[in-house]
Amino acid sequence: MSSDTPASPRRPDGGRFRILIAKPGLDGHDRGAKYVANVLRDAGFEVIYTGIRRTPEQIVRAALQEDVDAIGISLLSGAHMTLVARLTGLLAEHGADHLPLFVGGVIPESDIPELKALGVCEVYGPGTSARTLVESLTVHLEKHVHERPA
Amino acid sequence: MNVLPDDLIAQARDGGHIGMRAGARLMTLLENDPEKQAEFLRKTGFPSGPRLVLGITGAPGCGKSTLVDALLAAFRSLHPDARIGVIAIDPSSPFTGGAILADRVRMMRHAEDPAIFVRSMASRGHLGGLALGVGGVLSVMAWMGFDIVLIETVGVGQSEVDIVRTADEVAVVLAPGNGDSLQLLKAGLMEIGGLIVVNKADKDGAEALRDGVLAMLELADTTRHREVLLVSATENRGVTELASRFESLGSANSHRRSAETRREKARQLLLQLATRRLEHSLENHPRIREELVRRIEDPSGSWTGLVQDLLAAAATADSIQPSPRKPSHV
Incomplete structure (x- = not known):
């Protein structure tokens, strides 16, 4: 897999991009989240993994303390609308709504526009290749670091 | 070179989530450029x-x-x-x-x-x-x-x-x-x-x-x-x-x-930062890379001599200048 993914991009200050991967809500199927964490590590990112059954409050505090460049959440429970709305609300409350938030897991096609309206930058469904994930995320990260307040 | 933003330094003293964010941002800046630690210590009065x-x-x-x-x-x-x-x-x-x-x-x-x-x-x-x-x-x-x-x-x-x-x-x-x-x-x-x-x-x-x-x-x-x-x-x-x-x-x-331990820690850190910079110039300077390839293809001469030549080249290489956008490795 690592040979198939492009070289990792760097932050403008030369540091590695840091990505938080979390699983909010009650379902405990973390294979997808761990797969994504591995893909990102192999692409040269630093991944902060928080494990399963996290509350949106825990995820936001972890993201702020770790000063991550993006947050990825895995959702298979069907509660994505509620959890994402809570997360984006909390991020805005803490002045961090500019952070790219991406979603993976089982999300009905019809819900994607509404998730994006809530502030989700991308939804990666089952079958997303490692290369697609890394390339797409890189675009969002580079856009973010250039727009982020100094 | 960028300097550490004074507003972040001031905000980091706030006990709430503003301070949490500002502190976290400062940590990233110092992690990505450990040489900024001296500036941070000076600005915050140690x-x-x-x-x-x-x-x-x-x-x-x-x-x-x-x-x-x-x-x-x-x-x-x-x-x-x-x-x-x-x-x-x-x-x-x-x-x-x-x-x-x-x-x-x-x-x-x-x-x-x-x-x-x-x-x-x-x-x-x-x-x-x-x-x-x-x-x-x-x-x-x-x-x-x-x-x-x-x-x-x-x-x-x-x-x-x-x-x-x-x-x-x-x-x-x-x-x-x-x-x-x-x-x-x-x-x-x-x-x-x-x-x-x-x-x-x-x-x-x-x-x-x-x-x-x-x-x-x-x-x-x-x-x-x-x-x-x-x-x-x-x-x-x-x-x-x-x-x-x-x-x-x-x-x-x-x-x-004690002051002695602080001096020893500072000595170690300076040594590590200098080593990191030296590695960076050895790995990234085109003249040194060419020299390495040439010497490996023609392995005559002593390796001690080669190492001395490389160190001398690194000392005069342009890349020994600050280059925060390209850190040495990982």
Whole structure:
């Protein structure tokens, strides 16, 4: 897999991009989240993994303390609308709504526009290749670091 | 070169979430450019503290993160008003430079506690058990007003020398099933900590391991004070005792923060930063790369001579100038 993914991009200050991967809500199927964490590590990112059954409050505090460049959440429970709305609300409350938030897991096609309206930058469904994930995320990260307040 | 933003430095003193964010941003800046640490210390007037810096080290899988989680709970009840920081280091891949930082998984029950701040770091190719940026992160925690900081090292076990210089006291964590007493005899591990924690006391073999450690200490240098504690982090057994022993041993070592130690730490850091810059110029300067290829294809002449030539070239190379956009490696 690592040979198939492009070289990792760097932050403008030369540091590695840091990505938080979390699983909010009650379902405990973390294979997808761990797969994504591995893909990102192999692409040269630093991944902060928080494990399963996290509350949106825990995820936001972890993201702020770790000063991550993006947050990825895995959702298979069907509660994505509620959890994402809570997360984006909390991020805005803490002045961090500019952070790219991406979603993976089982999300009905019809819900994607509404998730994006809530502030989700991308939804990666089952079958997303490692290369697609890394390339797409890189675009969002580079856009973010250039727009982020100094 | 960019300077550290003064507004972030001022905001980091705020006790709420504004301070949390500003502090976290400063940590990133110092992690990505450890040479900025001097600027930070100057601008903040060399903040003293934290009162107590405690190190936790030991082989992978011995339960360091779970023990840190249990210690956080113990210190929170011993000192309800204290703010506590955690710096948890995991290894970077030497192949891709990527890392999975998963120490937080064990500490998530404290994630909503406003008195606790956890920061994960990747080792980024630095050997010695910590990351080069740890000093910077620690000084930001001091500036933010943390009372106690726990530092969890990379779990390699036999090269954790940095932590001895950084912490007031270090606990070496052992667990049954991780090798026999011969492992304890190997140089390094047992010389690090004043505290030796035999974790996983709920598992078979923990008491035998404790006895083995005690027997080993009888053979060792008797001038050094060392304590052995049997603990089960998952069952919260022996953790309060560990926290209070840790605290009194650490406080008694405050002499380690003498001017002499500070000078020694500064010397080490300068040496590491210079080495990093030198590696960068050796790896990235086109003239040196060409010279390397030429000399490998024509291996006549001594390697000592080649090394001297390379060092001389590196000393005059343009890339020895500050180049924050291209750090040396991982």
